[in-house]
Amino acid sequence: MKKVAVVGVGMSKFGELWDYNLRDLVVQAGVEAIRDANLEGSEIQALYGGTMASGRLIGQEHISALIADAMGLNPIPATRVEGACASGSLAFRNAYFAIASGAYDTVVVGGVEKMTDASTAEAVTALGGAGDQEWELLQGATFPGLYALMARRHMLEYGTTEEMLAAASVKNHANAVHNKYAQFRREITIDDVLNSKKVADPLKVLDCSPITDGAAAVILMDLDKAKQHTDNYVEIVASAQASDTLALHDRESLTEIRATKIAASEAYKQAGIGPEKIGVAEVHDCFTIAEVMAVEDLGFFKKGEGGKATLDGETKIGGKIAVNTSGGLKACGHPVGATGVKQIVEVAWQLRGQAEGRQIDGVEYGLTHNVGGSGATAVVHILKRR
């Protein structure tokens, strides 16, 4: 396989962006990434886009051709990739394969979701399409409900507490204060989380990622070409993905995401390192319990100890492993198809020393972890500093 680098990154503001449509958001992120890469649009050979539910949210499928059109990149090949909330990472991964195969040497990846044009009920229904429609959603399960089941089981098996879950949200809000693109740039306390409205017991509003508009983009380039083009690249040293059943009832365990464990194991093997070498990680905290499971399943902490480690500050900036320096899905926001690409953007900024106000010193390896639905898809990437 040819080796591949990230040579440019960009993103739009994340938030409730009433003044921008989907085209506006992808152009903002895409133009920033192309400028950051010091390229002209005409040097881009193909486009991959990640979007989860544009059909239901804004009535528009065929979204990557639309993005290519909006960015003035026609007639390059434009391909949408979907894997629910992991759509952005899957777009990134397939762009990586396209370059690794030798078919292209410069490819743009965009992730986008325009969620606030739909009503909250419509958005919740659309997001439900990430789970098992026939076995879960038609029976009344919602996504907070599914993750609440996992949280209850984790609390039962490992003594995880609501305070421990809340600590993930508090940390991510604190990190987002320093991220000018984030949706919620304000600190909150554990009491704020515990006293916020119940959504699906034990999860409260401040345990849940929000509904968000936003886009993120990165430029990938063949590594040999990247080395000639710029001093400002980061190398992709692992790309791994795994699947599981859509429905929770078919899984052996409710307290782990098996697809994460398999993808992480494969990613560490590809990179030739273990989790102890990772200096910064963007993980999929769609709910606080998801971050607690992620830091365990990714091997940063032993199974059952993720909650305590979070409460003890071990996942803060300056802790054992800095998790979600961007603010994560909780505080940076979660425009579903954009999230996986935004994770790459944040890790690239960290590895390039450009994460203003939240920079980790001396970080050599960064990891991204993106989950689709309640864990039927998991994607892990590892990036390395130049």
Next chain:
Amino acid sequence: MKKVAVVGVGMSKFGELWDYNLRDLVVQAGVEAIRDANLEGSEIQALYGGTMASGRLIGQEHISALIADAMGLNPIPATRVEGACASGSLAFRNAYFAIASGAYDTVVVGGVEKMTDASTAEAVTALGGAGDQEWELLQGATFPGLYALMARRHMLEYGTTEEMLAAASVKNHANAVHNKYAQFRREITIDDVLNSKKVADPLKVLDCSPITDGAAAVILMDLDKAKQHTDNYVEIVASAQASDTLALHDRESLTEIRATKIAASEAYKQAGIGPEKIGVAEVHDCFTIAEVMAVEDLGFFKKGEGGKATLDGETKIGGKIAVNTSGGLKACGHPVGATGVKQIVEVAWQLRGQAEGRQIDGVEYGLTHNVGGSGATAVVHILKRR
């Protein structure tokens, strides 16, 4: 790039399949393909799925993880690729890249759409998401309406007649009689087409592809491995894709699909042959005018002469170039995400000498041509006989 072969193909019946859900259809096609390849499920390393609008048609996104689950293929990576009506070809193309990169050597590609669980109005609205929602569909344009504009302009510029368009439908129905998987296995006449109900003048019901349930699957394998595994492979010698504006009003011409021309030119270059070497072609006849434009844009006939050539029988089995021996989208049926994969299945059968009742003698090269929407995406593949 590593070279890649098709080593197994399969499909479900195409039609109004009230007794099967989406899972059933993909399992039927997938199991047939795996058996045809003489493999065990455990030998499959990754899955790509093409689906256009499962979110709107059956409330289910995250469709490739669901397929992997239904086929018992967890935990292999499962990725959905979408490009409207070209979704199947894009899934095939990205599986091809994944193998060409060296990441995997055996990958299954499935295409599926379950359309008849939605009302016709819901299906038409969902299909509309392939065009430009903001500029076309919200203004009242439907897909038959968009292609009717192209037909009118083609008639004006080149003297193409309604009889010439009808001849494409008549031929495809005649071919489908010999395809046991086809939705409409009955011959029709030009008068039948001309006297059928108007949908969008000059297009009548029998100029339009139907709403269909169905799935198709193929197994791709690294060519070197395929040669050791089987005598029954076909080689992929070209994979090309191009994009255009979603909205018709932004295009320079209404009488060609520019993305088809660009993708075809690139495909012929990759294969090192011209259109005269192609013995069989599955082209995207979502409407009869689409087939007429396709046989021109692919270089089989000069611009403006596609209609006359069709009426003269030059695209029949035994003509200059056999087009849509499967029955095409018109008569085999058009389960949107499945169509691109079904085209590969049909061409593979032709190249392996297994197209019972409709076999082209001595065919060495076959071509597939799959269009997304009204031409914002076009994908061309060329396969070669062993």
